[in-house]
Amino acid sequence: PRSSSLWSASSALALAEMEREGGVSPHLSPYVGVRDAGSLLGRAGFNLTTVDVDTITVEFDDAFSLMRHLGIMGEGNAVGTRRKYVPRTTLAAAAAIYEEMYGENGTIPATFQVIYMIGWSPSASQPKALERGSAEFSLKDLGKGYSNDTI
DSSP: OOOOTTHHHHHHHHHHHHHHHSSOOOOSOOOOOHHHHHHHHHHTTOEEEEEEEEEEEEEESSHHHHHHHHHHHTOSOOOTTOOOOOOHHHHHHHHHHHHHHHOBTTBEEEEEEEEEEEEEOOOTTSOOOOOTTOOSSOGGGTTTTOOTTTO
């Protein structure tokens, strides 16, 4: 699944471009999905991998403030064949669409997904997973013997 980072900004800009220019081009770099991040660690040879994600929503005064912050963060499109210029009228239309569709109480939200990854280099001293079916008890038995009063 696709990342949820900046989905509202992407959709507002896409709608504005369709309306003003008759087509859409990407303005933000492609995002890494959580599953893809975990797969990358495994394919790179790491063991005991863990991937976690935080979804953070930040409020901005307006769409132009968000665009300035994205530029400062380096969150433009890093693809070499990207379109280098967006007409002012398209940006103004995107700002109006963003504020109309997503604005709340005089601010606009921007959602960012932060992905955390950790993996360990293979080592002989690393714990190994037990063989499938070698457990001494079933997870189904965990709740047996407890009543709602003791949990």
